[in-house]
Amino acid sequence: MRYESLAIEGPRLVFPKTYRDHRGYFFEAFKQGWFRENIADVSFVQDNQSLSHQVGTIRGLHYQAPPFGQGKLIRCLRGSIFDVAVDIRPDSSTFGKWVSANLTAAGGEQLWIPEGFAHGFCTLEPDTEVFYKVTNVYSQTHDKGVAFDDPVISINWPIPLNSAVLSDKDRLQPPLSSLR
Numbered sequence: 001m002r003y004e005s006l007a008i009e010g011p012r013l014v015f016p017k018t019y020r021d022h023r024g025y026f027f028e029a030f031k032q033g034w035f036r037e038n039i040a041d042v043s044f045v046q047d048n049q050s051l052s053h054q055v056g057t058i059r060g061l062h063y064q065a066p067p068f069g070q071g072k073l074i075r076c077l078r079g080s081i082f083d084v085a086v087d088i089r090p091d092s093s094t095f096g097k098w099v100s101a102n103l104t105a106a107g108g109e110q111l112w113i114p115e116g117f118a119h120g121f122c123t124l125e126p127d128t129e130v131f132y133k134v135t136n137v138y139s140q141t142h143d144k145g146v147a148f149d150d151p152v153i154s155i156n157w158p159i160p161l162n163s164a165v166l167s168d169k170d171r172l173q174p175p176l177s178s179l180r
């Protein structure tokens with residue numbers, strides 16, 4: 001297993017060591033000791049999974065407010081996504097800046113997003129399934145969001161914004177400016 005840093009301090013792209021043979025493949029998807037030593041000294045308390053039927057489904061940008069902030073370790077079980085993390089730490093020199101990575105079931109790539117970032121993704125294939133570990137439990141009252149199409153953030157989503165498949169909630173998320 002290895003990792004790469006991204007343009008913003010914090011998020012990391014993790015690559016499993018994949019063993020392939022005539023039957024298929026095997027890889028260790030997560031190892032607590034390696035993760036603590038190389039990525040972040042955190043514990044995961046909840047696993048989430050979602051299925052999105054249509055290409056161009058955008059979920060996000062979401063985060064949980066303190067004290068229910070969540071770190072997230074995201075990967076694709078089926079299909080692929082354009083995954084995005086937006087720095088929303090009020091005192092950060094990269095506030096409002098974003099990083100992205102394409103996560104694919106075929107490649108097994110994982111994106112680590114620490115607390116202090118909003119997370120969102122756009123599906124790139126039909127029936128894409130996303131699995132992610134989180135470092136805090138769900139709290140509906142602390143579940144917050146930022147507009148995926150905020151021009152101040154200006155994410156280069158891989159689809160025309162007016163074609164995005166969205167939840168009613170994500171059509172109405174507030175702008176980044178509401179966080180300051």
Ligand SMILES: Cc1cn([C@H]2C[C@H](O)[C@@H](COP(=O)(O)OP(=O)(O)O[C@H]3O[C@H](C)C(=O)[C@H](O)[C@H]3O)O2)c(=O)[nH]c1=O
Pocket residue numbers: 048050059060062063072119120121137138167
């Ligand atoms: C996140 C979550 C949701 N729910 C319930 C609440 C709703 O009744 C239902 C669907 O939730 P939502 O529409 O917020 O699901 P997504 O749009 O996939 O949101 C997620 O997608 C983005 C990309 C994220 O990073 C967040 O983890 C999460 O917000 O599941 C739960 O019961 N537990 C949970 O941990």
